[in-house]
Amino acid sequence: MTSPLSVLPAGLLAMLLEPLQQGFLQRALGVGLLVAVVCAVLSCFMTLKGWALMGDAVSHAVLPGVVLAYALGLPFALGAFVFGVGSVGVIGWIRQRSRVKEDTVIGVVFTGFFALGLVLISKLRSGVDLGHILFGNLLGISDGDLLQTALIALAVLSVLLLRRRDLLLFCFDPAHARSIGLPTGRLHYLLLTLLSLTTVAALQTVGIILVVAMLVTPGATAYLLTDRFDRMTLLAVASAVLSVLVGVWLSYWLDASTAGCIVLSQTLLFLLVLLLAPRHGLLARHRQLPLPLDAPPQRS
Amino acid sequence: MASMDVSEPPPTPRIDVRGLTIAYDGIPAVVNVDLQLQAGSICGLVGMNGAGKSTLFKALTGFVAPSRGQLRLDGLPVAEAQRRQLVAYVPQSDQVDWQFPIRVWDVVMMGRYGRMNLLRWPSRHDCQLVRQALERVDLVDLRDRQIGALSGGQRKRAFLARALAQQAGVLLLDEPFTGVDIRTERLIIELLLEQRNQGATVLIATHDLDAIPSFCDRVVLINRTVLAYGETAAVFTQDNLLRTFGAAPTASA
Known part of the structure; x- marks a missing residue:
């Protein structure tokens, strides 16, 4: 039997496949890929809606929720969800009632929530490992967490795929969405809810700090490659999956932080695309650049 | 007065x-x-x-x-x-994100969403109306273009087609007329008169x-x-x- 991989030198093949023989890595890879797919699909909406900062805010704001849930013996998804959506509610409430600009309000609120989480961790002694929440614990994921992550991820993914046309319209033209009677307020909160839930799912993989990368970078990368939304979604998923594969593999051989390697792969992929994308890349743009009309060629 | x-x-x-x-x-x-x-x-x-x-x-x-x-x-x-x-609403040009990854056809189809089921799968009838609307504003040939790849007048016509596809009374x-050529302005006026004669407000x-x-x-x-x-x-x-x-x-x- 000849597999396509057989053209690779035996040494390289062994190097590629060796990590997969480790049970804990297979599991890590499985969870990582599932989370990557959900985050990638959501990231398309986040980048098009201009919600990157909102993703950052929600991901940080879930910390006190996770700590409290652990302390009370509740599913951590529940705590994270309440605080994720709650933070957005607080942001909206302050924004509507004050002259402070939205990005400032976001900055104030999410750091406040995050700090509350730090204080709770240090006082409650809940057995929560701060390091795991902040930076992920992909290699030490438990069966219970695995199941929870998988359920959340599949639920979010189904809703995103089934309602993608309404969500897309909501991102593109909320005024039209409203004028044909779509519940734009509910779509807004639907997207926020999906964001909070996805953050919870991704928490295990890359941790709170780097979740925002999963929620933004694949969408941004894909956005540079196509002008069609369905293709953008597929490309985002492909880039996220590739990054997880490369990241987990790198972290095995470099013995370096898994979350760090995954996100770094994403970032490098983005930079590569930014430079080389066929139409929207920097090189392509440079070639297309028209001569400025008001600057006639210099004559000696 | x-x-x-x-x-x-x-x-x-x-x-x-x-x-x-x-x-x-x-x-x-x-x-x-x-x-x-x-x-x-x-x-x-x-x-x-x-x-x-x-x-x-x-x-x-x-x-x-x-x-x-x-x-x-x-x-x-x-x-x-x-x-x-x-109600059909045609927004000002500066309210639209022209970089958005969406085709002319899909923009016009959005005019039909309110009449579709929850998953927004277009029926043959929806597709027909979208095609008619695009024909009316002379954009059928450009239906697969990304919306921002159109000229100012063509963009306006695309949004007008969306309003037509919606079949709204208002x-x-x-x-x-901001940023459109004289040909598009005439086409818009002609269209509005046509809509009025069919009873639109x-x-x-x-x-x-x-x-x-x-x-x-x-x-x-x-x-x-x-x-x-x-x-x-x-x-x-x-x-x-x-x-x-x-x-x-x-x-x-």
Whole structure:
């Protein structure tokens, strides 16, 4: 039997496949890929809606929720969800009632929530490992967490795929969405809810700090490659999956932080695309650049 | 002065605005606006920037709630009228993200969403109407282009096609002539007349004062409240325009 991989030198093949023989890595890879797919699909909406900062805010704001849930013996998804959506509610409430600009309000609120989480961790002694929440614990994921992550991820993914046309319209033209009677307020909160839930799912993989990368970078990368939304979604998923594969593999051989390697792969992929994308890349743009009309060629 | 028109005992007006006041943070943007528009008419909405045109549109599209007064479309509250697909809105060009990864066809199809099932799978009928709308605005050949790859006039026509595909009785157009070529302007006017003759009610905010007498049956002049409203010939006078703009406007917009 000849597999396509057989053209690779035996040494390289062994190097590629060796990590997969480790049970804990297979599991890590499985969870990582599932989370990557959900985050990638959501990231398309986040980048098009201009919600990157909102993703950052929600991901940080879930910390006190996770700590409290652990302390009370509740599913951590529940705590994270309440605080994720709650933070957005607080942001909206302050924004509507004050002259402070939205990005400032976001900055104030999410750091406040995050700090509350730090204080709770240090006082409650809940057995929560701060390091795991902040930076992920992909290699030490438990069966219970695995199941929870998988359920959340599949639920979010189904809703995103089934309602993608309404969500897309909501991102593109909320005024039209409203004028044909779509519940734009509910779509807004639907997207926020999906964001909070996805953050919870991704928490295990890359941790709170780097979740925002999963929620933004694949969408941004894909956005540079196509002008069609369905293709953008597929490309985002492909880039996220590739990054997880490369990241987990790198972290095995470099013995370096898994979350760090995954996100770094994403970032490098983005930079590569930014430079080389066929139409929207920097090189392509440079070639297309028209001569400025008001600057006639210099004559000696 | 031509103010509210009471000569004809009207059936339920398509657009019925009574005593409408809208305030942002306690500062009124429009005050005590009255406006009744019947089916089968085109009304030009004219005023300076900041005179409250956009606020009125926001109220008619449900984005702001009246602080006082009421607003009905076909006798229904705005939200209900929207659920019944009675209102089509054509936004100003600067309100659209032209980089958005979406094709002309998909933009026009969005006009049909309100009449589709929850998953928004287009039926053959939906596709037919989208195609007809694109044919009407002469964009069929460009249907697979990304929306931002169109020229200014073509972009406007794409959004007009979306409104046509929606088959709404009330058409709201915010500055449709800004940044379009003369050919598109003629096409838009021709289209609006056609829609009016089929019974639509059209409210169009525009700075293009030259064009108004050629297609608007009525004009409403506003500066935070209605200064004058009625048939174009009676309202569109130098005196009234002077009061609206505070100085004689240069006729070419």
